[in-house]
Amino acid sequence: MTDTNWIDAALIAARPQAVGALLRYFRNLDVAEEAFQEACVKALKNWGKNGPPRDPTAWLIFVGRNSAIDVVRRQAKQQPLPPEELLSDLEDNETAIAEKIDGADYRDDILRLLFICCHPDLPPTQQIPLALRIVSGLSVKQIAKAFLVGESAMEQRITRAKSRIGAGEIPFETPDPIERAERLAAVAAMIYLIFNEGYSAAASEQQARIPLCDEAIRLVRLLLRMYPTEPEIMGLAALLLLQNARSAARFDANGEVILLEEQDRKLWNREMINEGLALIDKAMRHRQPGPYQIQSAIAALHARAPTAEETDWNEIDVLYGALERMMPSPVITLNRAVAVAKLRGPAAALTLIEPLEERLSGYFHYFGVKGGLLMKIGRNGEAREAFNRAIALANNAAEAAHIRMHLDNLSKE
Amino acid sequence: MLYAILCYNSEDVVGSWSKEKDDEVMARLAVVQERLKKEGRLGPVARLLPTTAATTLRKSGNEPIIIDGPFAETKEQFLGFYVVDCASLDDALDIAREFSVANPGTGSYEIRPISIFRPGQTST
Incomplete structure (x- = not known):
């Protein structure tokens, strides 16, 4: 390990809070980012020599703020200063900043920083890169790699996203409890998107996209430490951990998808599962069920089953039923x-899904599941038809290959 | 005398390590532990899950209060511990120094002599 390696880790860790605070001072994302960058350069010089300061985040905010004030003053000679009330807290000293960081402010700072990335005008393809750039501090190059696009295309995408969320629209006032809850929900949804962007990748892309899953888990832990009593955030954290725990078992050596039931459970990451289960236990105590908690409870039933045969399909059926009532969706x-097929047979499951066909006519998994059920009850002709439609709708080569395997089995019979 | 070496660091920092970096640090720490083990001086070692997985039971009259998360919000969190048989405080400090070389940067080790020690037994 090089000498500055620990400094990098400390800078990454401090970033959400420091940039969030700098954004509150300067009310301009570019100024806040540049100020943080400037502070990082000074930290690399100073910390390497003197060791870490007692409170690295406070140090970075203080140094970043001072250097940005210099820049703002220099620019002020060319253009009029923004109204004084917008440049808040400029005369504070370091102690006052340290006190503020201890206060509740920092939570709203970080939440605001995350929240501006999920601006409703931004499509997910822009939200996620923006969050990874601004909050996580990944380089444009790293983000481009994770999204499998060129660096300049990604640079453009991020610039466009930034210009869409003009400084005027950033909500700077301290949110009231309802607004805060809404922001929290939007941020949670974005974190789930980041995770899925990484998790839904095909095997060949998996390596490049792992950082997206890791980053989502880091962000949800951050969110949970800020809001330690929110059962839905516990549920989301548990869901991401329990899904991510299976990553090593999801593809075979040829990059083909291995379905959950056929996965080698010894490859599942026990530490992540334990953390996920602990979070679900905590969430359940609150008795305020929500969609993330229910989905994580379903994932937990899979994680708890020593073998696929021992899965508690009954409970999974009940939980999906609860989820349907909470947010009705054909998916x-x-x-x-899938649970119904296990409990009451493939014919019953088929009866359940056939009415969904119109709404899921463009959905790969619908035809994959339908084909599988038809095959089990020997309606091979119709099964073949469903599988062919699935292949046409496959999102990647691995999905198509998996369905082709079923088709091959059908023609052998 | 038995000493507990309690590990404190910012969870944000440790949580931002990549898997490779985490493995690397753990491997370097394992070298120190291995030597202590050979010398017959290493007791239980534990690394704790993040504080987000923690729950606190606070005694309060008849009915304790249950709180999500650790008892106190601090800049550095309690992340794990070693139990080591040491000849003196200086000896314990030397070992903590070795851990800090294996895992440099932020954080601290609190060295606390142990009063009662029961190694116990679990089936997992």
Whole structure:
């Protein structure tokens, strides 16, 4: 390890809070980012020599703020200063900043920083890169690699996203409890998107996209430490950990998808599972069920089963039923059908999903599941038809290959 | 005398390590532990899950209060511990110094002599 390696880790860790605070001072994302950058350069010089300061985040905010004030003053000679009330707290001293960081302010700072990335005008393809750039501090190059696009294309995407969320629209006032809850929900959804962007990748892309899953888990832990009593955030954290725990078992050596039931459970990451289960236990105590908690409870039933045969399908059916009532969606019904097939047979599951066909006519998994059920009850002709439609709708080569395997089995019979 | 070496660091920092970096640090720490083990001086060692997985039971009259998370919000969190048989405080400090060389940067080790020690037994 090089000498500055620990400094990098400390800078990454301090970033959300420091940039969040600098954004509150300067009310301009570019100024806040540049100020943080400037502070990082000074930290690399100073910390390497003197060791870490007692409170690295406070140090970075203080140094970043001072250097940005210099820049703002220099620019002020060319252009009029922004109204004084917008440049808040400029005369504070370091102690006052340290006190503020201890206060509740920092939570709103970080939440605001995350929240501006999920601006409703931004499509997910822009939200996620923006969050990874601004909050996580990944380089444009790293983000481009994770999204499998060129660096300049990604640079453009991020610039465009930034200009869309003009400084005027950033919500700077301290949120009231309802606004805060809304922001929290939007941020949670974005974190889930980041995770899925990484998790839904095909095997060949997996390596490049792992950082997205890791980053989502880091962000959800951050969110949970800020809001330690929110059962839905516990549920989301548990869901991401329990899904991520299976990553090593999801593809075979040829990059083909291995379905959950056929995965080698010894490859599942026990530490992540334990953390996920601990979080679900905590969430359940609050008795305020929500979609993330229910989904994580379903994932937990899989994680708890020593073998696929021992899966508690009954409880999974009940949980999917609860999820359907909470947020009715044909995709959830489709997922429930898998449990129904185990409990009451493929014909019952087929009856459940057939009414969904119109709404899921463009959905790969619908035809994959339908084909599988038809095959089990010997309606091979119709199964073949469903599998062919699935292949046409496959999102990547691995999905198509998996369905082709079923088709091959059908023609052998 | 038995000493507990309690490990404190910012969870944000440790949580931002990549898997490779985490493995690397753990491997370097394992070298120190291995030597202590050979010398017959190493007791239980534990690394704790993040404080987000923690729950606190606070005694309060008849009915204790249950709180999500650790008892106190601090800049550095309690992340794990070693139990080591040491001849003196200086000896314990030397060992903590070795851990800090294996895992440099932020954080601290609190060295606390142990009063009662029961190694116990679990089936997992």
